[in-house]
Amino acid sequence: MKVMLSTTVNGEQVQEAVLPRTSLADFLREDLGLTGTHLGCEMGACGACLVLMDGVPVHACLVLAVQAEGSTVETIEGLNETGAAADLQARFHDRNALQCGFCTNGMLMSAQALLEANPAPTRDEIRDALSGNYCRCTGYEAIVDAIDTTARDRAARTEAAK
Amino acid sequence: MKLPSFEFLRARSLAEAWALHSDAGGDAVYLSGGHSVVPSMALRLQAPSRLIDISQIAELHGVELQGETLRIGAMTRHAEVLANPLIARHAPLLSRAAPHVAHPAIRNRGTIGGNLALADPASEFPAAVLAMRAELEVMGPEGRRMIAADDFFLDLYETALIPGEVLTAIHVPLPPEGRVFGFDEIARRRGDYAMVGVAAQADMSDGVVSDASVTLFSVGVTPMRAAAAQDALEGAPLSTDSIARAQAALATDLDPPDDPGFPAERRLQLARVLLGRVLTRMEAVQ
Ligand SMILES: Cc1cc2nc3c(=O)[nH]c(=O)nc-3n(C[C@H](O)[C@H](O)[C@H](O)COP(=O)(O)OP(=O)(O)OC[C@H]3O[C@@H](n4cnc5c(N)ncnc54)[C@H](O)[C@@H]3O)c2cc1C
Ligand code: FES
Ligand code: FES
Numbered sequence: 233m234k235v236m237l238s239t240t241v242n243g244e245q246v247q248e249a250v251l252p253r254t255s256l257a258d259f260l261r262e263d264l265g266l267t268g269t270h271l272g273c274e275m276g277a278c279g280a281c282l283v284l285m286d287g288v289p290v291h292a293c294l295v296l297a298v299q300a301e302g303s304t305v306e307t308i309e310g311l312n313e314t315g316a317a318a319d320l321q322a323r324f325h326d327r328n329a330l331q332c333g334f335c336t337n338g339m340l341m342s343a344q345a346l347l348e349a350n351p352a353p354t355r356d357e358i359r360d361a362l363s364g365n366y367c368r369c370t371g372y373e374a375i376v377d378a379i380d381t382t383a384r385d386r387a388a389r390t391e392a393a394k
Numbered sequence: 395m396k397l398p399s400f401e402f403l404r405a406r407s408l409a410e411a412w413a414l415h416s417d418a419g420g421d422a423v424y425l426s427g428g429h430s431v432v433p434s435m436a437l438r439l440q441a442p443s444r445l446i447d448i449s450q451i452a453e454l455h456g457v458e459l460q461g462e463t464l465r466i467g468a469m470t471r472h473a474e475v476l477a478n479p480l481i482a483r484h485a486p487l488l489s490r491a492a493p494h495v496a497h498p499a500i501r502n503r504g505t506i507g508g509n510l511a512l513a514d515p516a517s518e519f520p521a522a523v524l525a526m527r528a529e530l531e532v533m534g535p536e537g538r539r540m541i542a543a544d545d546f547f548l549d550l551y552e553t554a555l556i557p558g559e560v561l562t563a564i565h566v567p568l569p570p571e572g573r574v575f576g577f578d579e580i581a582r583r584r585g586d587y588a589m590v591g592v593a594a595q596a597d598m599s600d601g602v603v604s605d606a607s608v609t610l611f612s613v614g615v616t617p618m619r620a621a622a623a624q625d626a627l628e629g630a631p632l633s634t635d636s637i638a639r640a641q642a643a644l645a646t647d648l649d650p651p652d653d654p655g656f657p658a659e660r661r662l663q664l665a666r667v668l669l670g671r672v673l674t675r676m677e678a679v680q
Contacts, residue, residue: 233401235402251399252399252400252401252402252445253396253397253398253399253400255396255397255432258396274395274396274436275433275436275437276429276433276496276500279497279499282499285502288473288499288502289498289499289502290499290502290503291429291499291500291503294428294429294432294433294500294503295428295432295503296402296428296432296445298402298447299425299428299447299449301404342498342499345498346498359584360493360498360584361498363497363498363583363584363585364496364497364498364499364500364585
C-alpha cells in the first residue's frame with residue numbers, strides 16, 4: 233500500500249504517494265526525474281547514489297523514500313542550480329578527474345560535504361572522505377587533486393574577501 | 395536489487411512499537427538506520443512483512459551523564475558517536491572505534507543500537523562495549539532489563555534480545571582516573587570490515603595493571619573476551635614481557651574459524667600482532 237511522503241527536494245516541497253519498498257534513489261530518479269543520482273551496486277558500497285539529506289551525505293540506495301519524511305534532500309541537480317559546487321565541478325573538469333562520469337556526482341557530494349565540514353583537509357582526509365566512493369576508470373589521484381585545489385581556491389577567495 | 399514488498403509503520407512510543415510488533419505475529423523487523431536491514435532485504439536474506447520505524451521514539455535519543463554512568467541512546471548515529479565530546483571523554487573506546495565503522499555516509503545513518511542489535515562478529519562497537527563492561531538497557535512489554543555486555547552477544551547475529559524487545563541505550567560506567575585505552579583493527583581497505591580487531595582498557599595505579607579488559611572481534615561468531623590475556627597482564631606493569639605473555643595467552647582465549655583463504659592459524663597470528671601493537675601504545679601513554 234502506498235504511503236504519503238512529504239519532503240523537500242532541492243528546495244521544493246514534494247508530496248507524493250510512494251510504495252514503502254521504493255528507495256530514495258528510485259524515488260528521485262523515477263518519480264521526480266532527477267537522474268543525476270546514479271545507481272551502481274545498490275548495496276551501499278560504491279557511493280554513486282550519494283545525496284545530501286539534512287545536509288549530510290547519505291546513500292540514496294539504502295534509505296527508503298518513506299524515511300525522508302520531513303527531511304530536506306539535495307541532489308546533484310540542486311547543487312547545479314545553486315552553483316554551490318560550480319568551482320569543484322570546474323576543477324574536476326580541468327584536472328581530468330572524470331572519464332565516464334558515472335561516479336562523479338557521488339564524488340562531488342562527498343567532496344562538497346567534506347569541504348563544508350573541513351575547509352582545509354589534508355590529502356589523507358580527502359581520501360578518507362572518499363573511502364566509500366568507487367571510481368572504475370579515472371583512478372583517485374586526479375580526483376584528490378581536484379578537491380585539494382578547490383579547497384585552496386576557496387581559502388584564497390575567503391582570504392581575499394577579508 | 396529492489397526490495398520485496400512490506401508494510402511500513404512508524405512507532406511514536408515504545409508501547410506502540412511493541413504493539414505493532416506483536417500484531418505482526420513475529421513477522422516484523424524494527425528499523426533504525428536501516429543500513430543493515432535494507433541491504434539484507436535487497437539480498438533476500440530476509441523479507442519481513444512489516445518494518446516498524448523506531449527512529450523517532452524519544453527514549454532512544456540523547457547522550458547524557460546519569461550518576462556514575464554515561465547513557466548513550468540507541469538511536470545515536472555512528473557520526474555522532476565519533477563527534478560527541480561526552481563519549482570522547484567517558485567512553486573513548488567508542489569514539490576510537492567509530493572511524494573504523496564503514497564510510498562517512500554510512501556513519502551518517504547507521505545507529506549504535508542497530509549495530510549492537512545486529513551483532514555482526516566483525517563489527518567494532520560490540521567489542522568496544524564488551525571491553526568497557528557496559529550494560530545494555532533493553533525495554534519490552536514486560537519492563538526494563540539491564541544486560542551486561544558479557545551476556546548480550548550469544549552467537550552469530552544472535553543477542554539476548556527477546557523478539558519484540560527494543561535496545562534503548564548503552565550504559566557505560568564512568569572510567570576512573572588513570573585508565574588507559576587501546577583500539578585498532580587490521581582491514582583489507584579503509585572502511586572495510588576488520589580481519590581482526592582489538593579493544594582494550596586497563597587501570598594503572600603505581601604503574602601496575604588492574605582490571606585489564608581485553609576483547610577481540612572478527613575472530614569468532616561473537617566479539618570475545620580474552621580472559622587469559624587479561625590475567626597475563628594483571629598485577630604487573632605493562633612491559634614487553636607482560637605484553638608477550640598476553641599475546642601467548644591468546645592461544646587459550648581464541649579458537650578462530652578456518653576460512654578458505656584465511657586459515658585459523660593466520661588469524662590468530664594477526665590477533666597476536668595487533669594485540670601487541672595496541673598494548674604497546676597503551677604502555678606509551680601511561
Ligand atoms: C557498505 C556498508 C559497510 C559497512 N561497514 C561496517 C563496518 O565496517 N563495521 C560495522 O560495524 N558496521 C558496518 N556496516 C553496518 C552499519 O554499521 C549498520 O548501519 C549497522 O550495523 C546497523 O545499524 P542500523 O541503525 O542501520 O540498523 P538497522 O539496519 O536499522 O537494524 C539492524 C538490525 O537491528 C535491529 N534493530 C535496530 N535497532 C534496534 C533497537 N534499538 N532495538 C532492537 N533491535 C534493533 C533491526 O530490527 C535489525 O534486525 C556497514 C554497512 C554497509 C551498508
Ligand atoms: S548504488 Fe548506492 S552505494 Fe552503490
Ligand atoms: S569516471 Fe568512470 S567511474 Fe569514475
